[in-house]
Amino acid sequence: MFLALLELKAARGRFLLMGSVVVLVSALVGIVSGFTTGLGDDTVSALRRLPATHVAFASGSKSDQFARSLIDVRTADGWSRENGAEATPLGVTITRGTTGRGTEVDLAAFGIVPGAFTDPGADDGKPLDPARPHGIVVSRQLLSEGVHVGDTLLIDRLGIRLNVVGSTGRSSYGHVPAAYVTADTWRQIRFTTPGAHGAVAADLPLQYSAVALRLPDGTDDTAIAVADRRHDTTTVPLETAFTAAPGYDGERLTMTSIQTFLFLIAPLVVGAFFAVWTVQRTPELALLRAMGASRRRLLGHTLTQAAVVVATGTAVGAALAAALGLLVGEKVPFSLPAGTLATTMIAVALVGLAGSALTLRRVTTVDPMTMLGAGR
Amino acid sequence: MSLHLHDVTVTLGKGESRTTALRKLDVTFRPGVLTALVGPSGSGKSTLLAVAGALLRPDEGQVLLNGADLAALTDRERARARRERIGYMFQSGNLLTGLTAEEQLLAAASLAGRRPRALRPKVRALLDEVGLGHRLAHRPDQLSGGERQRVALARALLVEPELLLVDEPTAAVDRARADDLTALIARTTHEHRCVTVVATHDPVVTNAADTTVDMQTHAPAATA
Numbered sequence: 195m196f197l198a199l200l201e202l203k204a205a206r207g208r209f210l211l212m213g214s215v216v217v218l219v220s221a222l223v224g225i226v227s228g229f230t231t232g233l234g235d236d237t238v239s240a241l242r243r244l245p246a247t248h249v250a251f252a253s254g255s256k257s258d259q260f261a262r263s264l265i266d267v268r269t270a271d272g273w274s275r276e277n278g279a280e281a282t283p284l285g286v287t288i289t290r291g292t293t294g295r296g297t298e299v300d301l302a303a304f305g306i307v308p309g310a311f312t313d314p315g316a317d318d319g320k321p322l323d324p325a326r327p328h329g330i331v332v333s334r335q336l337l338s339e340g341v342h343v344g345d346t347l348l349i350d351r352l353g354i355r356l357n358v359v360g361s362t363g364r365s366s367y368g369h370v371p372a373a374y375v376t377a378d379t380w381r382q383i384r385f386t387t388p389g390a391h392g393a394v395a396a397d398l399p400l401q402y403s404a405v406a407l408r409l410p411d412g413t414d415d416t417a418i419a420v421a422d423r424r425h426d427t428t429t430v431p432l433e434t435a436f437t438a439a440p441g442y443d444g445e446r447l448t449m450t451s452i453q454t455f456l457f458l459i460a461p462l463v464v465g466a467f468f469a470v471w472t473v474q475r476t477p478e479l480a481l482l483r484a485m486g487a488s489r490r491r492l493l494g495h496t497l498t499q500a501a502v503v504v505a506t507g508t509a510v511g512a513a514l515a516a517a518l519g520l521l522v523g524e525k526v527p528f529s530l531p532a533g534t535l536a537t538t539m540i541a542v543a544l545v546g547l548a549g550s551a552l553t554l555r556r557v558t559t560v561d562p563m564t565m566l567g568a569g570r
Numbered sequence: 571m572s573l574h575l576h577d578v579t580v581t582l583g584k585g586e587s588r589t590t591a592l593r594k595l596d597v598t599f600r601p602g603v604l605t606a607l608v609g610p611s612g613s614g615k616s617t618l619l620a621v622a623g624a625l626l627r628p629d630e631g632q633v634l635l636n637g638a639d640l641a642a643l644t645d646r647e648r649a650r651a652r653r654e655r656i657g658y659m660f661q662s663g664n665l666l667t668g669l670t671a672e673e674q675l676l677a678a679a680s681l682a683g684r685r686p687r688a689l690r691p692k693v694r695a696l697l698d699e700v701g702l703g704h705r706l707a708h709r710p711d712q713l714s715g716g717e718r719q720r721v722a723l724a725r726a727l728l729v730e731p732e733l734l735l736v737d738e739p740t741a742a743v744d745r746a747r748a749d750d751l752t753a754l755i756a757r758t759t760h761e762h763r764c765v766t767v768v769a770t771h772d773p774v775v776t777n778a779a780d781t782t783v784d785m786q787t788h789a790p791a792a793t794a
Contacts, residue, residue, distance in 0.1 A: 197677045
């Protein structure tokens with residue numbers, strides 16, 4: 195340990211250079227991780243907030259299901275009669291509205307039945323009320339975009355006026371802030387022909403995007419498949435339904451690919467540095483062996499140096515990534531909870547150490563005989 | 571206290587390049603005596619140092635350091651013997667890059683399992699003894715060839731070795747410094763009462779030695 199630290203001090207220029215590379219790689223991994231989580235949240239946080247276990251789509255809808263699937267109200271009723279199941283219609287559509295002050299906002303309208311398990315209630319103001327069908331509860335992002343409780347929101351081109359009755363926590367869908375309306379209001383938004391003002395809910399199809407389900411624990415796939423056949427639906431677990439959100443799969447694939455490459459690059463970079471470092475100091479390692487250092491001691495010596503460089507580098511990288519998160523605030527979809535950051539950085543440190551381990555064989559096989567004339 | 575190589579045979583290389591470096595060597599080295607190994611390149615001087623220094627295990631024979639056979643030890647035990655009982659001075663000093671003269675000795679202390687901080691006074695005394703008390707904070711690239719060798723000697727003496735092995739100590743230093751260094755090694759051998767074996771081509775070292783061993787005949791070549 196003493197010697198390892200002495201060497202670190204003596205070769206601080208080289209180790210600082212290597213440490214800087216580890217800092218940059220780990221910061222980049224942290225930042226990508228933050229964007230992965232942030233973009234994921236921005237795409238599906240409204241779905242993640244749903245206290246449902248499964249979502250049933252119309253049979254045959256294979257992608258972008260929330261936009262393509264249409265489910266009859268009788269299907270929702272049928273599902274609710276399944277043994278132990280709770281079922282409620284769910285409408286999801288992206289639209290645009292303008293407040294009385296002229297503030298234009300995009301919003302993902304979630305049509306829910308007030309009082310059902312999908313009803314988010316309201317943190318501020320009042321929850322949706324079936325007696326006041328044109329109410330809307332907006333998520334916090336819409337408040338920061340200039341929508342206030344008490345405002346009237348005019349849905350563009352449809353002429354539907356909604357009263358902002360309350361607000362709820364952060365939730366969004368497809369990078370658009372979520373807002374909650376009654377199922378009837380949602381049908382008006384979804385089925386009204388642009389320009390055809392004055393459509394009443396009773397004249398519109400009794401259809402929704404999907405059925406949100408809360409199935410008893412231990413419900414097996416066979417029972418779900420049987421129910422699906424009965425109701426002509428395709429039911430997936432809630433997490434699988436995330437892929438139905440627009441762009442979710444593509445974003446995940448892109449960000450995960452970047453992360454994967456960074457996790458491959460990190461050990462190679464660290465390994466390459468320690469390989470060069472080991473080759474460069476092979477005579478010194480031979481000297482240490484000749485002076486009586488055991489193989490185990492040399493291993494410990496090398497791993498200590500690698501651990502100091504990698505641990506310090508990842509810690510600074512983590513701090514940089516976290517600082518960036520604080521800096522950007524809510525301006526961009528960036529989310530890096532402490533747990534995710536810690537897990538990511540531990541993974542970076544481990545792959546970094548694995549990279550340095552690539553050189554250990556050379557360290558242990560160094561020949562002390564090379565110190566003598568016969569070996570030179 | 572002595573080093574006795576008894577019927578030691580060492581072969582090096584494999585296949586057609588296999589050569590016998592030492593054949594049935596039987597020689598004894600005494601404490602407080604500086605012995606120079608003489609002979610042309612390839613006569614086995616460095617191989618003898620390697621065998622005596624527990625760096626190389628002989629094919630046959632015994633390497634008895636104060637009665638204990640180094641050749642019979644496990645790898646781990648031989649490493650321990652090198653740390654605790656044997657001091658080395660390699661060609662050109664072979665110091666650790668970037669460490670100061672004082673740190674070179676502290677690193678050796680750490681390797682030997684001693685607490686470096688506690689040994690600092692001894693480290694300074696040893697560097698003083700070899701005439702480098704004023705160069706404690708100098709790194710190898712700030713020291714001359716002779717000074718590097720002196721640091722290596724002080725480092726070798728730190729563990730109070732029973733056996734001091736020296737490989738071509740004057741190969742990389744000028745004549746004046748070679749004389750000083752040789753005198754220092756001889757004085758150290760006599761004062762520390764260690765068994766000192768020097769492989770050399772340098773007549774100055776040979777002349778300063780108490781005894782010499784001709785590696786071609788394996789016989790004492792001269793006695794001072």
